[in-house]
Amino acid sequence: MRAGPSQEEIRRQNLGALLRHVHVHGAMSRAELTSALGLNRSTIGALTADLATAGLVSEATPKQRGRAGRPSLVVRPESARVHAWAFSVEVDRLSAARVGLGGVVLDRRELGRPRGLVAAETAPLLAGALKEMRQAVPPGTICVGAGIAVCGMVRRDDGLVRLSPHTGWINEPIGATLATELGAETPVVVANVADVCAFAEHARGAAAGRDNVIYLYGDVGVGAGIIAGGRRLTGHGGYGGEVGHMVVNRNGSRCECGSHGCWETEIGEYALLHAAGRPAASGREAVLAVIDAADRGDARAQAAVRRVGDWLGFGVGNLVNIFNPEMVIFGGTMRDLYLAAAAQVRSRLNSVGLSACLEHVRLRTPQLGQDAALVGAAELAFERLLADPLET
Amino acid sequence: MRAGPSQEEIRRQNLGALLRHVHVHGAMSRAELTSALGLNRSTIGALTADLATAGLVSEATPKQRGRAGRPSLVVRPESARVHAWAFSVEVDRLSAARVGLGGVVLDRRELGRPRGLVAAETAPLLAGALKEMRQAVPPGTICVGAGIAVCGMVRRDDGLVRLSPHTGWINEPIGATLATELGAETPVVVANVADVCAFAEHARGAAAGRDNVIYLYGDVGVGAGIIAGGRRLTGHGGYGGEVGHMVVNRNGSRCECGSHGCWETEIGEYALLHAAGRPAASGREAVLAVIDAADRGDARAQAAVRRVGDWLGFGVGNLVNIFNPEMVIFGGTMRDLYLAAAAQVRSRLNSVGLSACLEHVRLRTPQLGQDAALVGAAELAFERLLADPLET
Incomplete structure (x- = not known):
């Protein structure tokens, strides 16, 4: 319903688009920016000059690569100064x-x-x-x-x-x-x-260029960062993405939130440690120790990893039906769990997910790591x- | 990352904004449009003239209301012609x-x-x-x-x-x-x-002006139209919103989709009719007959309505945690069920929903009806x- 922007708004939008481009993609020539942003050369030159005056980018002549003509100046974000x-x-x-x-x-x-x-x-x-x-x-x-x-x-x-x-x-x-x-x-x-x-992986990580993404993050609790239609889903107050409090098991254990059988009671840190017979342990190291034990053949640890992996796939299946994402990223301890129990995750996801929602979904680990x-x-x-x- | 629009794009955007405004809000004066769209009078005049020439709006002098000066022309969508x-x-x-x-x-x-x-x-x-x-x-x-x-x-x-x-x-x-x-x-x-x-209620119904809305629609199956951040959530392929296939009961009945215990197996038409002891019946009339019987004191129908209402509140609680909407609208037979079992819906929603997600959520029935x-x-x-x- 918004009317078109004023000249001043357009200039702001162009400056932002140029700066964002080098912020995300790194140094590039004016010629590349001209083509990437669909603006003409003189506009790119003027925008770059303004950003350089403000100390946000610098321009330099690239090393000659044997091509004739004047080389296009390279625009670089001022990473050390800003x-x-x-x-x-x-x-x-x-x-x-x-x-x-x-x-x-x-x-x-x-x-x-x-x-x-x-x-x-x-x-x-x-x-x-x-x-x-x-x-x-x-x-x-x-x-x-x-x-x-x-x-x-x-x-x-x-x-x-x-x-x-x-x-x-x-x-x-x-x-x-x-x-x-x-x-x-x-x-x-x-x-x-x-x-x-989710924002970081969408800007410059595993989800770059993807419009519909669920980033699942877990440690003790579980939550999701959701990108829908290319934008962050925040909800009305900012609380959107509390997928760890989707109840998946009405007969499940009590959750910190006061409800019972929330997804995080089945896949969070305590669920794994409890299933592995280590209820007194806590922390990421303890989670990794269970996964390691499963890897080395410890039957109880293996059963725990399978059980929690199954619940992980179960909830992801629900989310895939609700959001129809093209990618699900497993972060925090969910990364380790997913890697250890990929077969269970996939199998349960396939039984819960609708086939149309499953056909394009990729399961991934984060690119930006810690x-x-x-x-x-x-x-x-x-x-x-x-x-x-x-x-x- | 997009650069600012061209003059031609701005004109298109302004024409669209003006036409959308009278399409949604009905006839209004040029003066009102000037203030609503934040454009100046001469721009509004030029845009209106172009739209009138194309046969999309008409302009007329309003009946004088005793005010001095030339009255502002009223712009009207050409409903009968377009x-x-x-x-x-x-x-x-x-x-x-x-x-x-x-x-x-x-x-x-x-x-x-x-x-x-x-x-x-x-x-x-x-x-x-x-x-x-x-x-x-x-x-x-x-x-x-x-x-x-x-x-x-x-x-x-x-x-x-x-x-x-x-x-x-x-x-x-x-x-x-x-x-x-x-x-x-x-x-x-x-x-x-x-x-x-959801689109209709958001454009001109119960959800007008709301940015985060879940429209739950049910008959035999159950699905949702979701507005997140003011825009329709479609998902990657267009299949987003299949909330009826969120599994809520791992031990539940087989669903048409091949999975078990999907939300629609607990709240869809057959769930109510089966719980009411009328497994051979079908259709909206049959659903209304159960609700009517419950209203008249039939114990089995009452139990069925309570049971299904409880599951309705359960799933809505999950969605409220995931989306943090400001409004949930109950459409199709979900409207009738919600009205008949509002106490159960509210009570279960309150036990499943996180308090921060619950504090601003309104439960509503559709304004546009059939x-x-x-x-x-x-x-x-x-x-x-x-x-x-x-x-x-």
């Missing part, structure tokens, strides 16, 4: 990074996270990592903001962490706390870790820059 | 209509549909209704195309009905068949009936006109 702060709060670890334009991790810190640490104790740890990294930042750089990935339900309007049962957070304003540390001029965006990983949450958190911050490059 | 053909293929009925720009049903035909009628027998019935209606069309009218709503899985690329278990259709090219009847110049779009109803599928099918055809008004 950066975002990225943070990730997962059940067992905290990470912080400085990520340059173009998605380059320039610096990073990993911190263990004892389970049970509240937000008031977490924020200073993240702020401490930030202070350390800030000392190494050269003068004259541009910070576009900060992004935080959190394993919990995040309110879209203000980034409040409504509920993160496995970190014990309820209504924690982690974004505001960190903003105090960063200074009022630095915008902070908070989002769910599965959404953030960096996905940080790269995605930085993307949250870069979004603002890309929407209006000269305003930021 | 129309789409709309068809709906449901389990027990076929409908056909001529729908004017603005969503006005100008003429309609209802035909019973004996269960088991194949596509080759259905198309001639629809074509017959079309021929009858065509005789009453005045000369000089513009037909923008045809839309068909089908209770089945429809391939987005070409409108092939891949599977409609309850009409017995497999790979039926109903769109192509009807296109032969309509003539090559008339474009025909086919879509799933739940998607089409017309939704036809109005939505016509919207499919109008979409093309609205995307490029002067090209069609």
Whole structure:
């Protein structure tokens, strides 16, 4: 229903499209940009000049490759000069990074996270990592903001962490706390870790160029980041993608959320450890130990992996029927489980999924690995820059 | 990643925005359009003149209401002159209509549909209704195309009905068949009936102005039309929204799709009739008879309504966690079931749904009633006109 854009909006859109192109695809010549963006050469030249003046890109003459004529200038994102702060709060670890334009991790810190640490104790740890990294930042750089990935339900309007049962957070304003540390001029965006990983894999990973993707992320809990029609599915309040709380077993165990038989009670960390006879263990290492034991022939561990793999395929089948995605990506411990129990996953998926929904779906592991949450958190911050490059 | 639009694209977008505005909201003055679309008066005047020349809108001086100055001309969609053909293929009925720009049903035909009628027998019935209606069309009218709503899985690329278990259709090219009847110049779009109803309620019904909506449609089978972030969720091939095949009961009955315990085996027509001890009955009338009997105190019917209502709330709870919608609309027999078992639906929804996902969700019945599928099918055809008004 929107009317067409004004000249000023078009210029903003063109600047954003050009900057996004080199941010995602890396350095490329003006000639390549002209063809990729469908704009004429003089427009590309003017846009590039504006972005270069703002310090967001640089231009250089490429090394001659023996072709006649003047070579097309190469446009490069200023990765070292333009950066975002990225943070990730997962059940067992905290990470912080400085990520340059173009998605380059320039610096990073990993911190263990004892389970049970509240937000008031977490924020200073993240702020401490930030202070350390800030000392190494050269003068004259541009910070576009900060992004935080959190394993919990995040309110879209203000980034409040409504509920993160496995970190014990309820209504924690982690974004505001960190903003105090960063200074009022630095915008902070908070989002769910599965959404953030999906965003990263969609921008520059396994799901690049795919319009309908489910990124399943699991550790103790299970959630999904969903790309539908090329865009992130957030839901009304920002809580969309809570697939771990799809009830799959009415007679199942009690879930942290208060319901019974949620999918995460069948495929989360505790489900596997319990089925493997290791109810006292916890953490990613413990999950990997069960998978390793299954690999070495331990019958109980094998049965546990098969059982949980079957439930994994079951829920994926439901989601495939609901979303008709072209790709499902298994992240966090779901990656390890999927790789260990691919036969069970596939078999149950095939029995639950409708054939039309199954015919084009690919099952994949993440391409960005451990960096996905940080790269995605930085993307949250870069979004603002890309929407209006000269305003930021 | 798209660059900004050209002048020609902007003009097309503005023409489409203006025409869509009067198509959805009805006649309004140039002054109102100027403010609604955020364009200046002379642009609105020029756009209106172009649309009027093409015969898509008319302009008239409003009756004076005692205000000084020249009154703003009123722009009206040419509902009687510009129309789409709309068809709906449901389990027990076929409908056909001529729908004017603005969503006005100008003429309609209802035909019973004996269960088991194949596509080759259905198309001639629809074509017959079309021929009858065509005789009453005045000369000089513009037909923008045809839309068909089908209770089945429809391939987005070409409108092939891949599977409609309850009409017995497999790979039926109903769109192509009807296109032969309509003539090559008339474009025909086919879509799933739940998607089409969701589209209609979102354009001009209960979900107008809402960005995240689930329209649940049920008769024998169950499906959903989903609006996420203001846009229709179609999935990769067009099969998104098959929520009736979300398995909710691993120990449940066999489903037509080959799986067991799909949601539709617990809430579809047969589930209710079976639970009420009427396994030989079928059709909407039979469903209404059970609800009526429950209303009159029949204990078995009451138990059946409660049982199915509980499963209805269960699945809605799962969908609310997955999509975080602001509204769920109950259409088809789901409307009757929801109204009869609202307490069970609410109670189970509250036990399955996460509190953050529940806090803003409204449960509603359709506003467009029996017309939704036809109005939505016509919207499919109008979409093309609205995307490029002067090209069609």
